[in-house]
Amino acid sequence: MKIPYTTEIREDTGLYNGKVGMWLFLASEVMLFGALFSAYVLLRIGAREGEWPHGLLNIPIGAFNTLVLITSSMTVAMSWTALKMGNFSLYRKLQVVTLACAVLFLGVKAWEYSEKFHHYEIWLNEPLTAQEYPQLAGHSTDLNAPITSIIGHIDDAGSFATLASLQEQGKSTVEIHPDEFHYRLSAREQGQRRKAERAAGGAAATSHAQAGIPIDVSNIARLSAFVPKHSTFFAMYFTLTGLHALHVLGGVLAFAYILWPASKMWRQDPERYTNSIEVTGLFWHFVDLVWIFAFPVLYLL
């Protein structure tokens, strides 16, 4: 039995059915991601000054992933054009590039996630000062101000460590290598410090490679990796980017299916095959458009 309106246009909608179905689906996706973006923006502008973590995501890596997705959208559009012109072999080559871009995007995202799972914040019972520990110079604008939380890498902590897991392991101290800056410092304050360091001809701020600070486990009030429970920011970050990554994975599966097992349809019904790429391409462009919004919102603002 032939499925109606796979290639011919319906009079009432002016489109073939697959395209109508995809646009209805994308409308529901707009509501899903729109709600998440709205929630993020409201939480962000409602946060108290200095309490919203910022500057914790790797901008060059995020920019690279943006470039990868833009490239994948270009190859999808060009592969559809190639099919319209009857050039199946060019379509195949371009779609392999699309799939490679998608897999690269997911790989980079997985690496970014794993970096976050190894990165920690420690909230202290007894504060420290940058006067005592010069490595904390980037954690406060005042050398004598009490520092109640430190962000950085902890030696031998692995990923997902908690205060309870450290206590279970019988650890009495941990050594943390502080980040160059704490997120409580605004971008302007961080910049002023960098400028001052450059003017002084050196780098006073610390990096992870420099000496760690030993912290008594008994002095730790809370410890969390950069995981969803760390803060509202990371909860939103992992929800948004995780959901987006699932969509990318869905696109990979759909493209791979059309490219290999379903490719015999090209010989039987080339127009229907071309339409299936157009519909999947619409989904792919939506997923990429979500990232075009997510990148500046999460990484830059």
Next chain:
Amino acid sequence: MSLKAFHLLFIAAAELLLFGFAGYENYRYWELGGSRFDLWIGFASSLVGFVLLIYAWFFLRKTKDIGLI
């Protein structure tokens, strides 16, 4: 809306992002004391933006017989 129209919309959004990002990175370098790397990323972003403009022109030429619906 066809894939052609959606693709052009996507390119427009990507252009805004790329040139906006280039401006942001320049602001970071000149105003916020960012590193020279920020300046390079900003330059690369505007370069990609220009390449994308040329691509959009090429795409429009290539698909002049395909409708926007």
